[in-house]
Amino acid sequence: MIMTKLRAFQFLNILIIYLLSVSCSKDEHIEIYPTNQLYSLKNVSYGQDPLQKMDIYLPPGRSMNTTKIAVFIHGGGWEGGDKDDLILNQEIINGLMQEFPGYALVNLNYRLVKGNQNQYPAAEIDVQMAMDFIYSNLDAYQVSTETYMAGFSAGAHLAALHTLKHNDRGYIKGCIAMSGVYDFTADLENESDDARRFVEQFLGGTKEEKAKEYQDASPIHYVSANSPKFYIVHGTNDELVSIGQATAFEARLKQQNVSVLTFYHQDNHGIGEGSLSKLLADLKSFLN
Template sequence: MGKAFMRSITGSLFLVLLLFSCQENEEPGLDARLAIDLLDVKYSEDRPNQLLDIYLPANRNSNTTKVFVWIHGGGWIDGNKSEFKGFKPWLEEVQDDYAYIAINYSLYNISSGSNRFPTQEEDIKKALAYIKSQLSTWNVSDQVVLAGGSAGGHLALLHSYRNNEDKLVKATVAFFPPTDLTAFYGFSLFTNLLLENIMGGNPTNRKEVYFNGSPLNFVDSQSVPTVLFHGDTDTVVPISQSKILEEALIAKNVLHMAEYVIGQGHGFSAQTNKELIGKMQGFLEGVLD
């Protein structure tokens, strides 16, 4: 009886130790029944501004919960991920079962000259790689929409057309984006000064950098479905930047939607944004699984 008791105790202790060992090696999960906000999550250790805000919905799952990723604007020199808070309620009105992610990226520093392009492009690549690595932990699907406005729209398009080798991004959305930096140069004295600084020169002496930084140059027949919105009185990024991209999408038979807003410029009214986001969602529902 004593030996049997000792064998029982020994077996129980072994089982307890095994369970603790498994628990220590497992990454703690997030309760998919609850809505969870994960703020200021680092996606890389290279620079301090490489942060994400992640908004996970309640009752999400890896089969149906899509992911909408927003890249902020600001001319590659300003802005931050808090911009997304203005768009989030409008998105939630028309989207069901979506997780949202807002990306910070390294801004070009005019005074020091640090973080020249393509630093911003590289940050978006790192952010998307991190997002991909966390999809199962967050309990969301790999149906990712990459979107942004102005400089953020440029970075969203550039990643979607040039750096989406793993096909993680299934559709892209851009509000009034620069699409051809060579053509964008010369639009205004401000544009010239900005591009010469951030690109390290002009389109003549930095031809390759301008080419590689232009989403237009990477459109092909396999490009992801695209949504474009642009105002016809935009004095910051001319409407021609979206129109030349639309022409390329048509030429390559890429599924897309483009809408040009009459009488509005670089930034739309709240009502216009709500209407456009509704139209965007109608398009996305037709192209996402």
């Protein structure tokens, strides 16, 4: 009996030592991407859903002290679109790295509304999950915590919402919001039929039916004196989302003395070629 207990005790000790050694070896073999070259990491999973993926572009010469993170979120009415809509071939990536040196680029997918599935707050949660994943892998990527969020249309809404609602750690230093909706509680009669349909599908009903969701999902309600700077881009002839969404958001930010740069171009919901040079110049100023 004594020998049996002794053998059991020895086995338990061996098992504990083995588990500790496995645990330590995992920590010691974290993959670190060498900083002397560019890495294009495609379809990095930050969750279990097939849409919870992102592309990460790590520039050469990066450093955990100086290399910042720029995150782009695609549009599509919260029910369509894809990160691959932003065509980033090697030539374009190299060009972006030259125009914006010192930035790691992240192109993000998120769960899309399909019927009653993936309605709010699924997309908001996905952005949080993606950013937490990035921050937990700073050592591997060799980048700093300093982050700039950016998005177009529905992506602008998600970027602004994350910037204003989930920046407790202060990592986010600015947000680039293009053609977005920032206040669902405003009178949406000025918005297009398509915009109202997208909003109701995303939030699960009308403003009367889902008052809490309309409030919680509106970036404008999270503006404070501590909010990071914003660059707002919107078309004065936008037929999908009215320019009033942008100007009201700008006014709320300025009311709290938040730094705001704006570009109100004369295009529709998208950004025309004639506006690109001004946009690029503004982005350089805002990011650098």
